[in-house]
Amino acid sequence: AQTVTQSQPEMSVQEAETVTLSCTYDTSESNYYLFWYKQPPSRQMILVIRQEAYKQQNATENRFSVNFQKAAKSFSLKISDSQLGDTAMYFCAFMKRGGATNKLIFGTGTLLAVQP
């Protein structure tokens, strides 16, 4: 069974600074996706970034980038130039490709507070 671990329950960063959220996962699969979702106080789940396991290049979306270390099963999220609107709960998620169920397996989340 796959598991996703986020070891940082809470983090804080000053506006305009850079912060990195950690995520590790455990799987025996070779074909999968990894995701970071953002959940602001509105509780809407918003996809931040996606990484295909077969791609060596780290995904980037504007101020958001990942450090994907497949051998180490690590998938961290870096937020550059943090903004007040980045304050939210961040969830790391795993999805096996090609299985019967395309379900997301989530970590427990990291609550990020961006301080002015």
Add this chain to the structure above:
Amino acid sequence: DAGVIQSPRHEVTEMGQEVTLRCKPISGHNSLFWYRQTMMRGLELLIYFNNNVPIDDSGMPEDRFSAKMPNASFSTLKIQPSEPRDSAVYFCASSIDANEQFFGPGTRLTVL
């Protein structure tokens, strides 16, 4: 596109009552997921439909929970009878096959 639509946004009911949550997926999406979010268990999949057929319902807690997808544009999650431990936020999500899942705004259920 309006995105995934869920109703109601909030539901407060008394123990023993029947609760029905509704979801309209994004048009053209063929996969639909129901997730539950609680403080104790985090986000977990309840059931997954593909082309209106339930594929994986292993996450459905017990017989009190049932889900249907009568057509490609509508799904329901029913709890009967409801219990206080069912209090949670219930999310519906949809996707095209094994691609990005788009989440609805969620339904916050409180069972007194």
